[in-house]
Amino acid sequence: DIQMTQSPSSLSASVGDRVTITCRASQSINNYLNWYLQKPGKAPKLLIYSASSLQSGVPSRFSASGSGTDFTLTINSLQPEDFATYYCQQSYITPRTFGPGTRVDIK
Amino acid sequence: QVQLVQSGAEVKKPGASVKVSCQASGYTFTTYAISWVRQAPGQGPEWMGWISAYNGNTDYAPKFQGRVTMTTDTSTNTAYLELRSLRSDDTAVYYCARDRGPQDHWGQGTLVTVSS
Numbered sequence: 001d002i003q004m005t006q007s008p009s010s011l012s013a014s015v016g017d018r019v020t021i022t023c024r025a026s027q028s029i030n031n032y033l034n035w036y037l038q039k040p041g042k043a044p045k046l047l048i049y050s051a052s053s054l055q056s057g058v059p060s061r062f063s064a065s066g067s068g069t070d071f072t073l074t075i076n077s078l079q080p081e082d083f084a085t086y087y088c089q090q091s092y093i094t095p096r097t098f099g100p101g102t103r104v105d106i107k
Numbered sequence: 108q109v110q111l112v113q114s115g116a117e118v119k120k121p122g123a124s125v126k127v128s129c130q131a132s133g134y135t136f137t138t139y140a141i142s143w144v145r146q147a148p149g150q151g152p153e154w155m156g157w158i159s160a161y162n163g164n165t166d167y168a169p170k171f172q173g174r175v176t177m178t179t180d181t182s183t184n185t186a187y188l189e190l191r192s193l194r195s196d197d198t199a200v201y202y203c204a205r206d207r208g209p210q211d212h213w214g215q216g217t218l219v220t221v222s223s
Binding site for chain 1: 142157204210214215
């Protein structure tokens with residue numbers, strides 16, 4: 001299985017801050033990398049697919065980049081509704097695997 | 108709009124089986140696969156496998172091989188997940204999701220509690 005890691009595991013930030021989360025795959029996954037946001041008690045929500053494509057309806061303050069094994073998610077001007085846990089996931093091969101998550105909370 | 112509506116919470120004893128349903132609407136059901144993802148309390152999501160709604164082909168995560176069966180009923184646009192020989196560590200919220208590579212639409216989740 002492809003192992004996914006994320007850093008940091010958690011961070012504290014303020015409304016308006018710029019936040020960057022990184023994700024690393026244990027082998028190359030080309031650009032088959034997705035980012036999800038999850039709030040407590042809710043299903044994950046797709047933000048980014050294919051490493052850098054914004055899912056329909058997702059605000060443009062979210063952006064992402066990367067290819068191969070290293071990827072980043074950036075949130076420009078953090079909003080109150082962005083405080084949540086973020087997961088990366090590879091869809092290069094099955095079993096699809098998720099990272100352990102990055103919790104973003106309010107400073 | 109795309110919607111995936113799952114069946115309600117279940118409580119099962121160890122060794123029993125559970126079957127969770129997921130009814131899709133708002134799109135052509137046979138165009139996409141359905142993935143099943145579970146999330147144990149306080150843990151991250153775990154992909155269990157997927158089923159093609161077009162031809163019923165399945166791909167299960169090795170961890171669940173032999174204990175899981177995924178099926179679809181195209182007459183009702185419903186996908187099913189059956190998990191057998193339940194253990195306490197199968198206690199989790201089980202989600203279905205439309206799969207087009209990424210999982211772009213998710214059901215609301217079904218809590219399955221395994222307890223004696």
